[in-house]
Amino acid sequence: MSEKRFGSIEAGGTKFVCAVGNEKFKILETSIFPTGEPDKTMAHVKAFFEKHPVDALSIGTFGPVDIDQSSSTYGAILASPKKAWQGFNFIQAVKEWFSGSVFLTTDVNSSTYGEYTMGGAKEDASCVYVTVGTGIGAGVIQNNQFVGGTTHLEIGHGFIHRHEADFDFSGVCPYHGGSCFEGVAAGPSIEARTGISGENLPQDHPVWTIEAYYLAQLAYDLRVNFAPAKIIFGGGVINEELIEKVRIQFEEINAGYVVVPSLNEFIVSSTFEDNASATVGNFALAQKVLNEDNQA
Ligand code: ZN
Numbered sequence: 001m002s003e004k005r006f007g008s009i010e011a012g013g014t015k016f017v018c019a020v021g022n023e024k025f026k027i028l029e030t031s032i033f034p035t036g037e038p039d040k041t042m043a044h045v046k047a048f049f050e051k052h053p054v055d056a057l058s059i060g061t062f063g064p065v066d067i068d069q070s071s072s073t074y075g076a077i078l079a080s081p082k083k084a085w086q087g088f089n090f091i092q093a094v095k096e097w098f099s100g101s102v103f104l105t106t107d108v109n110s111s112t113y114g115e116y117t118m119g120g121a122k123e124d125a126s127c128v129y130v131t132v133g134t135g136i137g138a139g140v141i142q143n144n145q146f147v148g149g150t151t152h153l154e155i156g157h158g159f160i161h162r163h164e165a166d167f168d169f170s171g172v173c174p175y176h177g178g179s180c181f182e183g184v185a186a187g188p189s190i191e192a193r194t195g196i197s198g199e200n201l202p203q204d205h206p207v208w209t210i211e212a213y214y215l216a217q218l219a220y221d222l223r224v225n226f227a228p229a230k231i232i233f234g235g236g237v238i239n240e241e242l243i244e245k246v247r248i249q250f251e252e253i254n255a256g257y258v259v260v261p262s263l264n265e266f267i268v269s270s271t272f273e274d275n276a277s278a279t280v281g282n283f284a285l286a287q288k289v290l291n292e293d294n295q296a
Helices: 038-051 090-095 107-118 181-185 187-194 207-226 240-254 277-295
Strands: 006-011 015-021 027-034 056-061 101-106 126-132 136-142 231-234 267-269
Touching: 006 090, 006 107, 006 277, 015 038, 015 277, 027 038, 027 277, 038 090, 056 090, 056 107, 056 277, 090 101, 101 107, 101 277, 107 126, 107 136, 107 231, 107 277, 126 207, 136 181, 136 207, 181 187, 181 207, 187 207, 207 231, 207 240, 240 267
Parallel strands: 006 056, 056 101, 126 231, 231 267
Antiparallel strands: 006 015, 015 027, 126 136
16 A cells, blocks of 8 residues: 555645645645635645645634534634635635545644644643744644534633733734733734834843743643643744743742643643644644544
């Protein structure tokens, strides 16, 4: 039997990343192009996979999106700020030209699965992955299943306790202003306060203390709600100095209450380069859906 090939489609707000991998989830081919109108963008996707055929595909997309496999609108983008994509159904669009197995989840869930299979949580039965970039999102996996009931989690929009030195900042979430994690801790909030992007902000800037306070609350919420073996942070805002600050503030917030492993092992940053966790996660999810379809 010839070796299987797996496809990954990362549908981001500004760019699409298509990739082909082998059974070891090694990236063999990749193509990156800007996110435009659905028809034009999907024509690029189709052309890529016609040139590089695969046995199964997994899509990790921006949301909100219907990820319920039993739903009649499984794969459809819901009330997205990207108006042209509202109501667009990825699964149906891909099935017009691809007859193999297809899986779809959120981009952050794809990254979480990458961490779970090949990344920082590959030895663990459970993990949480948090991305802190233009937005904040988190995926939770327990015993090889995503946690979530009717749809994907929206932990980035959970309510927060504001830092006393940050009361004057009104926040950037269009729905919750400065009352949710995304409103005060995602990349655009750092830039709104300082005029400098998180990637370029000096490490001794006081905003990092505020940022760490919020991410420590998020890590604490994730710990008390899901009790994962590990919490992994990724995304453009994350760096090792920040993670160390998060650990210190986590300890203060927890105040010795919940038992956690050594924080150096419990709260970590992603070891994948160029956010490849989502690509690898999609390869693994494509393999999983192919195996499930073969058994069905
Ligand atoms: Zn919000």
